[in-house]
Amino acid sequence: MFSCFNILSLIQAAETTRVGMMKQAALNPDLSKFLVIGALLFIIGVAGVLTRRNIIVIFMSIELILNAANLNFIAFSRYLSAMGDVDAVAGQIFAVFVIVVAAAEAAIGLGIVIALYRNKETIWVDEIDLLKW
Amino acid sequence: MTLSGYEALFFWIFGLAAIFAGLLTVMARNAVHSALFLISSLVSVAALFILARAEFIAGVQILVYVGGVMVLFLFVIMLVNVGAEERGSDEIFNNQRQVTASLIFCLLLVGGMLYSINTGYRGLQARYPATPDVVAAQESIRDQEHAPSATGSSRITNDTESVGSSLYRYASLPFEIASVLLLVAIIGSVMLARTLKQEASADDVDPDFESR
Numbered sequence: 001m002f003s004c005f006n007i008l009s010l011i012q013a014a015e016t017t018r019v020g021m022m023k024q025a026a027l028n029p030d031l032s033k034f035l036v037i038g039a040l041l042f043i044i045g046v047a048g049v050l051t052r053r054n055i056i057v058i059f060m061s062i063e064l065i066l067n068a069a070n071l072n073f074i075a076f077s078r079y080l081s082a083m084g085d086v087d088a089v090a091g092q093i094f095a096v097f098v099i100v101v102a103a104a105e106a107a108i109g110l111g112i113v114i115a116l117y118r119n120k121e122t123i124w125v126d127e128i129d130l131l132k133w
Numbered sequence: 134m135t136l137s138g139y140e141a142l143f144f145w146i147f148g149l150a151a152i153f154a155g156l157l158t159v160m161a162r163n164a165v166h167s168a169l170f171l172i173s174s175l176v177s178v179a180a181l182f183i184l185a186r187a188e189f190i191a192g193v194q195i196l197v198y199v200g201g202v203m204v205l206f207l208f209v210i211m212l213v214n215v216g217a218e219e220r221g222s223d224e225i226f227n228n229q230r231q232v233t234a235s236l237i238f239c240l241l242l243v244g245g246m247l248y249s250i251n252t253g254y255r256g257l258q259a260r261y262p263a264t265p266d267v268v269a270a271q272e273s274i275r276d277q278e279h280a281p282s283a284t285g286s287s288r289i290t291n292d293t294e295s296v297g298s299s300l301y302r303y304a305s306l307p308f309e310i311a312s313v314l315l316l317v318a319i320i321g322s323v324m325l326a327r328t329l330k331q332e333a334s335a336d337d338v339d340p341d342f343e344s345r
Contacts, residue, residue, distance in 0.1 A: 027141060028135050028136060028137050029135070029136050030134060030136075030265065031134060031257070032251070033144070035250045035254070036250060037181070039243065039250060040152050040155075041151060041152060041174075041178070042246070043239050043246070044152070045155070045159075046239055047236065048158065048159035050227075050235030050238070050239070051226050051227055051231070051232045051235050051236070052159065052226060052227070053226065053227055054225065056167075056209060056213070057159070057164055059206070060158055060167055060171045061158070061159060063175075063202065064155050064158065064171065064174065067175060067194075067198075070178070070182075070194075071181060074182050074185045074187045074190060078134050082268050082269075082272050084271065084275075089292070089295045089296055089299050092189065092190050093296065093299060093300055093304050096190065096296075096300065097304075099190075099193055099194065099198070100311045100314065100315065101311075101314070103201065103202055103315070103318075104317075104318035105318075106206070107205065107319065107322040108321050108322055108325070110205055110206065110209045110322070110326075111322035111325030111326040113213065114209060114212060114213070126227060
């Protein structure tokens with residue numbers, strides 16, 4: 001707790017100088033920092049989908065991707081509402097629908113995983129090659 | 134919408150937590166560990182939603198994802214056999230060349246995205262030239278009409294109320310379509326997950342099906 005106060009007081013003390021103001025702008029998160037975190041989560045999800053062999057972990061990576069998209073919707077909604085846009089709440093509504101679609105997708109996908117496991121006895125995606133010619 | 138003070142501190146804590154938990158989700162050998170890391174990533178993103186004043190979405194995220202979807206994931210992990218993966222006798226990633234190619238692709242993608250965020254954000258700043266201080270001042274003036282919170286440090290905003298009212302006013306048709314989608318998903322997953330025996334004992338099949 002003490003170190004938190006220290007960091008905060010350092011940040012506030014740095015505000016006065018010019019270099020300090022630039023540092024302040026880099027440290028204080030605005031819309032672009034939200035977008036960067038969303039982009040990194042998206043990339044991690046894409047890497048998971050492309051590299052993993054376990055089909056359940058691939059589904060989890062898809063959830064990560066959808067969540068990153070949600071973070072972008074929320075960040076833009078917040079940005080536009082701070083700018084005085086009265087319709088900015090549409091971003092949050094989009095996020096609700098993305099969560100609904102993600103839930104439906106997870107239910108169907110896991111049903112497919114169970115059916116597949118019953119027939120092929122495997123969850124490795126490189127062994128599920130029935131359509132591969 | 135620049136965050137400052139404790140909000141900035143918590144933003145960095147939860148943002149880094151979300152990214153590291155996401156990385157560990159992809160890297161973990163055991164699928165149960167992956168699921169638990171994904172839960173912590175989702176909770177951290179819910180905290181970021183709260184920092185962006187989307188309290189309702191944060192609550193929905195924790196209730197639906199962590200309480201519903203992830204429990205479903207854990208059930209399915211228990212149903213299918215992941216023994217070989219846990220013992221460490223099996224490779225968890227695809228073969229070397231596929232992993233290299235996809236990592237190169239991901240690096241290109243992250244470079245492109247960071248570049249476009251940078252240029253796009255500069256374009257947005259040119260379009261809305263107000264400085265953060267001015268925006269914050271205008272917003273605090275707009276917040277004056279709301280009741281003060283119990284701590285007195287902030288105001289009770291009506292974000293959740295406006296989400297609800299516009300969900301039913303402007304998005305009522307998509308809302309109904311979403312409910313139909315969930316119904317289809319329920320029926321579809323029940324259809325997909327039943328066994329051959331259960332399928333045979335369904336009403337539309339001849340009861341002598343199994344004996345033949």
